[in-house]
Amino acid sequence: MQITIIYLKDEMLISKINYESWREIQDEYDDYKTSLGPWSTDEVVEYLNDEYINLNPQAEVQVGNLSSGPQKTIMLTFND
Numbered sequence: 001m002q003i004t005i006i007y008l009k010d011e012m013l014i015s016k017i018n019y020e021s022w023r024e025i026q027d028e029y030d031d032y033k034t035s036l037g038p039w040s041t042d043e044v045v046e047y048l049n050d051e052y053i054n055l056n057p058q059a060e061v062q063v064g065n066l067s068s069g070p071q072k073t074i075m076l077t078f079n080d
Contacts (some may be wrong), residue, residue: 001067002038005047009033014044014066015073041067054079 006013009031018038019025026032037044041063048059055062056079066074 001041003041003044003063003066004035004037005039005044006035006073007033012076013073014063014076016066017072048076052076052078 001016002018004015004017004019004025006015006025006029008029019035022035025035036047039047045059045063048055048063052059056077062074062076
């Protein structure tokens, strides 16, 4: 599975939608800033763990929830 990290103005999302380009993501989200990927689940977990120590629950859990769940995109959650 390939996952894209999507940065919005006030949120971060992870998505398993197979986007053709960043422009397609930009068309979907009005407050789009940038995106990374698509990457493998392991690459996404590694990146998130390296860059965001305040994820809650941990990156493995949030990426796992996306991978195993019916939702195509989820918002990442952080400690305050």
